Amino acid sequence: FRRAMAVLGECGLDVCHPCRLTRADDLPRQIESALAQGIRLIIIGGGDGTLNAAVNLLAGHDVVLGVLPLGTANDFARAVGIPLTLEAACRTVVQGRVARVDLGRVNDRYFLSTVSIGFTAHAARRVLPWAKRYLGRGGYLLASARAFLGYRGFHARVHLDGRPLAYDALELVIGNGRFHSGGHLLAPDASLHSGRLVCYAFEGLSRWQLLKMALIVYRGRHIYHRQAHFATAGEIQIEAEPSQPVLVDGDRRGRTPVRATVIPGGLAVVAPATGE
CATH class of the missing domain: 3.40.50.10330 (Probable inorganic polyphosphate/atp-NAD kinase; domain 1)
Known part of the structure; x- marks a missing residue:
């Protein structure tokens, strides 16, 4: 200070x-x-x-x-x-x-960068306060290891400007900005100036697929992977079975379902x- x-x-x-x-x-x-x-x-x-x-x-x-x-x-x-x-x-x-x-808005809350549903949100629930304070990113890696052992994917119903899609997903991310999870590229066309949100889904259900996803995302190769799906929309609605915790700009904020919109130049x- x-x-x-x-x-x-x-x-x-x-x-x-x-x-x-x-x-x-x-x-x-x-x-x-x-x-x-x-x-x-x-x-x-x-x-x-x-x-x-x-x-x-x-x-x-x-x-x-x-x-x-x-x-x-x-x-x-x-x-x-x-x-x-x-x-x-x-x-x-x-x-x-x-x-x-x-500026993004999800349910009744504004967001700047991302809304995460799936593994990242599950891992965030396991971040210990002392680990976040003293270990920084290492605290999140520790929490991710703890979450990995009991995690399975979920079934998601997604509407992009009303167009329905369905995924068996390990992770769903709604992005307003270009980056997520500490500087990892979210999607090639993500921008704070586009007037659109990006929806990124990584398909899979098993822990083996989850481990593969983590390694791919860490290396920034997810944008080329066949199990990764990207789309843009002005409004994104997501329902999950079973219901999933939601992470908004890195903090826990309720559970699915969610409805996200964008305020251009907000x-x-x-x-x-x-x-x-």
């Missing part, structure tokens, strides 16, 4: 309402206070889950989001092109440009001065 404040100051930005949060429950009060004061640039330091919580408070307000990527995955920052080092991200906040990016964010 102190380093970020120092770098922002060195870049010429006078932060008028700095606040270091020790509890997630304090975020709504601080953002509501900033909005009441008419602050137009709100800088959030944290990971995808923290950004998601902030955006669900900021959506619909005439404000600009500045991002300091301090989390484990930082998928939204990657998609916007924000540098992952603190000093460079601070400079982007001060020297960058305001860009409009798409969020203003500070992006690097050069780029899309």
Whole structure:
């Protein structure tokens, strides 16, 4: 926090309402206070889950989001092109440009990057708080190993703008941005500027197929695999049998069914001065 404040100051930005949060429950009060004061640039330091919580408070307000990527995955920052080092991200906040990016909405919640259904969501339920804090991505790998032993796929009914599809799936991902799971490419045509959501399904039911999926996704080869299916839509509806936990921008948010839509240009964010 102190380093970020120092770098922002060195870049010429006078932060008028700095606040270091020790509890997630304090975020709504601080953002509501900033909005009441008419602050137009709100800088959030944290990971995808923290950004998601902030955006669900900021959506619909005439404000600009500045991002300091301090989390484990930082998928939204990657998609916007924000540098992952603190000093460079601070400079982007001060020297960058305001860009409009798409905002997703799933059921009653906004999302920035992804909605995950299947193995990733099951593994996230097993992430121990201490492991996430001290091991970072290693904490997720540990949880994935624990989830692997008892996991089987599910039957999914998917509607893409009303067009019905069905899969026996290990994983389903609805993507707004270009990346998921810590910088892995979601799909070749995924973009925060397309006005469309991407639906990615990896077919399979067995643990052997699950292990194969994990290795393929880790290497970024899933976009070429015959068991991986990609499509884009403005509205995506998913039902699962049995019902599956849902992960929204890395945090657990209920269970299926889900309905996801996209709000083109729904969020203003500070992006690097050069780029899309």
